[in-house]
Amino acid sequence: MIALLGLFLWPAAKVISGTVTEPTNIALGDFLTVLSDPTFARFAANTLRLAVLVSLIAGTLGYFYAYAMYGLGRRWRVFLMICVLFPFSTSLLVRSFAWSVILRDTGIVNWVLLHLGLIDQPIGLLRTSLAITIGMTQILLPFTILPTYSSMTKFDPDLLYAARSMGASAVQAFWLVFFPCTRVGLMAGLLLVFLLSLGYYITPVLLGGPGDQPVAVLINSQVVNQLNWGLAGSMSAIVIAAVLLLLAAGWRLVERVFLADR
Amino acid sequence: MMAGEHGRVLGLTWSERWTKYGLAALLGPTIVSLLMPSLVVIPLSLSNNPALSWPPQGFTLQWYHQLFGSAAWLASLRHSIEVALTATILCLLLGVPAGLAFGSRNWRGRRLSLAFVVLPLVIPNVVLAIGMYEVYARLGLADLWGLAASHFVIGVPFVVITTMSAAKQINRVILLAARSLGARPVLVFWHVTLPLISLGVLSGAMFAFVTSWDEVVIANFLTSPTYRTVPVEMWSQLTEGVDPTVAAMAATLFAVTTSLMLALLFLRGRRE
Numbered sequence: 001m002i003a004l005l006g007l008f009l010w011p012a013a014k015v016i017s018g019t020v021t022e023p024t025n026i027a028l029g030d031f032l033t034v035l036s037d038p039t040f041a042r043f044a045a046n047t048l049r050l051a052v053l054v055s056l057i058a059g060t061l062g063y064f065y066a067y068a069m070y071g072l073g074r075r076w077r078v079f080l081m082i083c084v085l086f087p088f089s090t091s092l093l094v095r096s097f098a099w100s101v102i103l104r105d106t107g108i109v110n111w112v113l114l115h116l117g118l119i120d121q122p123i124g125l126l127r128t129s130l131a132i133t134i135g136m137t138q139i140l141l142p143f144t145i146l147p148t149y150s151s152m153t154k155f156d157p158d159l160l161y162a163a164r165s166m167g168a169s170a171v172q173a174f175w176l177v178f179f180p181c182t183r184v185g186l187m188a189g190l191l192l193v194f195l196l197s198l199g200y201y202i203t204p205v206l207l208g209g210p211g212d213q214p215v216a217v218l219i220n221s222q223v224v225n226q227l228n229w230g231l232a233g234s235m236s237a238i239v240i241a242a243v244l245l246l247l248a249a250g251w252r253l254v255e256r257v258f259l260a261d262r
Numbered sequence: 263m264m265a266g267e268h269g270r271v272l273g274l275t276w277s278e279r280w281t282k283y284g285l286a287a288l289l290g291p292t293i294v295s296l297l298m299p300s301l302v303v304i305p306l307s308l309s310n311n312p313a314l315s316w317p318p319q320g321f322t323l324q325w326y327h328q329l330f331g332s333a334a335w336l337a338s339l340r341h342s343i344e345v346a347l348t349a350t351i352l353c354l355l356l357g358v359p360a361g362l363a364f365g366s367r368n369w370r371g372r373r374l375s376l377a378f379v380v381l382p383l384v385i386p387n388v389v390l391a392i393g394m395y396e397v398y399a400r401l402g403l404a405d406l407w408g409l410a411a412s413h414f415v416i417g418v419p420f421v422v423i424t425t426m427s428a429a430k431q432i433n434r435v436i437l438l439a440a441r442s443l444g445a446r447p448v449l450v451f452w453h454v455t456l457p458l459i460s461l462g463v464l465s466g467a468m469f470a471f472v473t474s475w476d477e478v479v480i481a482n483f484l485t486s487p488t489y490r491t492v493p494v495e496m497w498s499q500l501t502e503g504v505d506p507t508v509a510a511m512a513a514t515l516f517a518v519t520t521s522l523m524l525a526l527l528f529l530r531g532r533r534e
Contacts, residue, residue, distance in 0.1 A: 064289075083297060084296065086296060087299070088519075090512075090516050091476035091515060092478075093478050093497065094300075094512040095299040098298075098512070101314050104314075106313065106316060107315070107316050108302065195384045199384075199387060202497075216386050220388050223392055229396075240389060254380070258423075259423060
């Protein structure tokens with residue numbers, strides 16, 4: 001078993017070492033070039049802004065959604081659960097494409113708004129950072145809802161009765177008892193969404209404009225259009241370092257919530 | 263709206279009516295936006311209008327005829343199935359023993375190894391793709407084997423995690439009982455361990471299959487023009503100019519994945 005484990009770790013190691021050691025053929029100077037490059041800074045700022053925005057929205061909506069699942073009755077719970085799992089039936093590529101169809105000038109959203117008389121002519125939604133944010137939030141929302149809901153199901157409702165009987169108001173009971181007890185799932189979901197959104201490529205390309213693109217797109221274009229493997233390698237190394245740091249910082253959370261380990 | 267068993271004590275009560283409005287205002291759009299992207303391609307793939315605009319006009323199967331009459335699409339479909347099956351088998355062969363090793367006992371370096379296994383899930387695919395492109399070219403892994411190897415790397419974490427959590431549920435006494443009754447380790451594995459973890463292995467395999475089936479970014483780098491998978495074909499269509507055959511393909515993929523998921527749910531339901 002352990003021997004097989006080694007056999008399996010080898011390809012993964014190979015791939016990761018392949019990416020990390022790739023910039024070895026270039027001088028350390030490339031890192032400095034990348035870090036001082038205003039283009040990279042702009043794309044990096046786009047990436048961070050998107051990741052923060054998507055995590056915040058997905059976290060808020062996700063907590064609320066999970067709370068509704070927890071608080072409502074069984075039938076509603078099953079319905080909401082089906083709605084969360086339903087998007088997994090469609091690939092990321094297809095869903096990004098679908099959002100581009102929904103948000104375009106002749107798409108459903110503009111059609112509905114026109115028919116309601118809220119607007120006179122289509123508003124440009126596609127090719128904006130709003131479109132990327134909507135698309136990515138929808139794709140990543142299940143990753144905050146599911147762990148949050150799972151930590152809510154482990155909550156002992158008697159604690160709330162206790163809090164209420166000791167004189168806490170409903171709002172106090174929520175913020176001082178319920179929320180702190182269910183925060184773990186939310187935090188784990190947020191970490192996952194943030195990590196995943198750092199690497200998004202397909203959705204920004206299909207939904208965003210040229211000024212809204214994240215680092216993943218820059219890396220890709222460095223390789224495909226400019227054939228500049230060295231710079232792409234340095235950028236990749238920076239992204240990997242960021243991901244590793246975040247993952248290491250949140251590893252206990254990941255172990256506890258996603259791997260159910262310890 | 264039904265009052266839940268916990269609804270009374272939760273904040274939901276402090277102003278029933280406002281809570282209801284708030285729920286509807288936030289949950290309604292969320293539910294619509296969760297469901298809409300999967301469903302919108304279906305009416306559009308049947309619409310006469312080649313511009314993919316809403317509302318759909320008329321009814322036609324011409325996009326499906328075009329899709330299934332196209333040699334390129336059919337070849338990509340075959341490639342996707344080949345790659346996803348090969349990758350899933352690789353994931354099972356190596357991921358199940360690894361998952362058992364993680365789930366059955368504690369060994370030195372276990373936490374670090376587990377983190378290592380999970381890593382390909384969070385490293386951006388673009389970054390992985392660039393590394394794999396170089397390394398695999400040097401190893402001579404191309405087309406089917408290159409893709410299968412790369413999809414194995416991103417799919418195996420699922421198999422390891424689901425197998426691990428299934429293996430943790432096993433009561434070790436059962437295994438000891440089988441051993442003490444004279445079953446050899448191979449027999450114990452085949453007749454006792456494997457049936458007990460089968461559901462976890464199955465869900466892991468399904469995740470691995472779907473991951474490979476849907477993957478675009480790495481496939482874009484590792485495929486040659488003569489060996490494209492469905493997502494790669496779709497991506498090139500999308501970036502060149504869209505017509506409703508893409509919507510037809512999307513609707514077909516939706517049907518395939520949904521039936522796989524329903525099959526798994528059904529199996530799970532029968533087991534429990």
